[in-house]
Amino acid sequence: MITCSKTYRDIPLSHRQPNHTGRCSRLHGHSWSITLTFESKELDDNGFVIDFGDLHFIEDWIDEHLDHATAVWENDPKLVKLNELQNEGLIKLLAVPNASCEGIARYLHNTFDPIVRKRTDGRVWIRSVYLQEDSKNSATYQPDQTA
Numbered sequence: 001m002i003t004c005s006k007t008y009r010d011i012p013l014s015h016r017q018p019n020h021t022g023r024c025s026r027l028h029g030h031s032w033s034i035t036l037t038f039e040s041k042e043l044d045d046n047g048f049v050i051d052f053g054d055l056h057f058i059e060d061w062i063d064e065h066l067d068h069a070t071a072v073w074e075n076d077p078k079l080v081k082l083n084e085l086q087n088e089g090l091i092k093l094l095a096v097p098n099a100s101c102e103g104i105a106r107y108l109h110n111t112f113d114p115i116v117r118k119r120t121d122g123r124v125w126i127r128s129v130y131l132q133e134d135s136k137n138s139a140t141y142q143p144d145q146t147a
Contacts, residue, residue, distance in 0.1 A: 001039055001040070001041060002039070002040060002041075002042075002043065002049055003037050003038060003039045003040075003049060003127055004037070004038050004048070004049040004050065004052075005035050005036065005037045005038070006035070006036050006038070006052055006055060006058075007033060007034065007035040007036075008033065008034045008035075008036075008058070008059065008062055009031075009033045010031050010033070011031065011032040011033070011034065011062060011066050011067060012029060012030075012031060012032075012067065012068050013029065013030065013032050013066050013067075013068075013069055013070070013071060014027050014028060014029035014030075014069070014070045014071070015027075015028070015029075015030075015070065015071040015072065015099040015100075015104070016028065016070075016072060016073075016076070016099065017073070017099060017100060018072075018073060018076050018077055018078065027070060030133040030134045031134055032066070032131065032132060032133060032134075033131070033132040034062070034108060034129065034130075034131055034132075035129070035130040035131075035132075036058070036108075036112060036126055036128075036129055037126065037127040037128045037129075037130070038050045038116065038124050038125070038126060038127065039124065039125055039126075039127035040120075040123055040124045040125075041123075042123070044123070049124060050116070050120065050124050054119075057115065057119070058112060058115075061111070061112075061115075065094055066094065068092060069091075069092040069093065069094050070082070070091045070092065070093055070094065071094045071095075071096050071099045071104055072093065072094070072095055072096070072099050073095070073096070073097070073098060073099045073103075074095040074096060074097055076095075076099075079095065100139075101131055101133050101137055101138065101139040102139040102141065104131055104139075105129045105130070105131040105139045105140065105141035106129075106141040108129045108131065108141075109126055109128070109129045109141045109142075109143065112126050112129070113125055113126040127142060128140055128141060128142035129141045129142075
């Protein structure tokens with residue numbers, strides 16, 4: 001196996017953890033960085049795992065769904081109110097299974113991996129997603145490869 005990585009930096013995204021007993025229960029923002037590690041068993045005709053120049057679809061997805069958005073737990077007890085704010089044009093909402101750094105890393109893997117596999121006819125997949133909240137906190141999601 002061989003890997004390569006691509007990083008997308010300075011993504012303004014807010015989130016909240018409604019069950020947290022501290023300040024993370026309130027909407028708050030970070031400057032996020034996403035590092036995707038691509039993996040393949042073989043290189044393409046150019047000697048690449050994946051051509052970074054062909055990854056515009058990932059940057060477009062980030063711009064459309066994450067840039068200046070708010071990620072919330074899909075079962076957030078305030079989801080109706082948050083949807084109202086989105087309908088009023090005050091926020092761009094992204095409901096995910098878990099809005100923690102760890103949960104967002106898993107969500108991004110589950111979003112990007114099928115797209116990458118399809119665009120490369122299964123030759124390349126996402127090995128892991130490394131997600132940073134500002135420069136202080138991070139999480140890595142890497143699916144179990146033995147399953």
